[in-house]
Amino acid sequence: MSTQRRRVPPGRVGRLWLDRHLATAQRGADLLERKLRLLLDRERAERQAAADAGSAWREELAHADTWLMRGLLLGGEQALAQSVPADRARVGVEWAALMGVHHPAAVTWTAPVRSPAEPTPPNTALAHAETAYRAAVHAAAEYAAHQAAAELLAAEAQRVRHRVRALRRHWIPQLRHELALLELALEESEHEEAVRRRWAASRGAM
Structure with a gap:
């Protein structure tokens, strides 16, 4: 608190300084x-x-x-080995940003x-599998992308929540307290100045 007082300019300039910083803090919190x-x-x-994709998964x-077990019972492991394509599936992730938070937004699937030249599954069960x-x-x-996005967004939300709490519970009340003290000091100073002027006027009239 004392450190903050030393930073505040004296007098009416200090009141303007505090008013400006208080308005900025309140706008920032909003x-x-x-x-x-x-x-x-x-x-x-x-x-x-993520929950929907996890259920689908x-x-x-x-x-x-279930279909794999049926296919193995019909054709054996050799049939399974022969029907697996040499190519692999490819998954890509598209990223987006929300309020500065980069997170997975979509999944591309190939x-x-x-x-x-490659054989197809030798029975219907393996084809279904x-x-x-x-x-x-x-x-x-899809599940992994949505889950990762949720975690990144949650982490940023937690950081923002801490900043709002710091503003609402500490910085803004501190500025208001400083402003109230300064306004009280200004009122007392103005009152003393008015008393001196009245005293000086009464002395001049004598």
């Missing part, structure tokens, strides 16, 4: 609270999207495992391509 609301809204949306994975596993991998990528 803007940060708006940012916090936007971050929390997006975080909730990302967590819901687990459902497709269980579905694929399924593996089987060349004409392949389709389901591709959907599961896609859903897993």
Whole structure:
């Protein structure tokens, strides 16, 4: 507190200084609270999207495992090895920014391509398993992207929340206290000046 007093200019200049800094602090707190609301809204949306993608991932994975077991019973492990394409799936992540927070915004998915020379799954069960596993991998990528976005947004929201708390609970009350003390000092000074003037006027009239 004493450090803050030493920084404040004396007199009416100090009152203007405090008024300006108080207005800036209040405006900053309002803007940060708006940012916090936007971050929390997006975080909730990302967590819901992650929950939906996670459910789809687990459902497709269980579905694929069921078809895989059927396919193995029909054709054996050799049939599975022969039907796996040499190409691999490719996943890309597109990034966006919200209030300065860079986070995953979308997932691009490219399924593996089987060349004409490669054999296709020898039975229907393995074909269904392949389709389901591709959907599961896609859903897993979506889940990971939404979950990462939610965590990044939550971390920034926590930082903003701390800054708002510091402004609302410490900096703004400190400025108001300093302003009240300075205004009281100015009132006392003006009152003393008025008394001196009246005394001087009464002395001059004698």
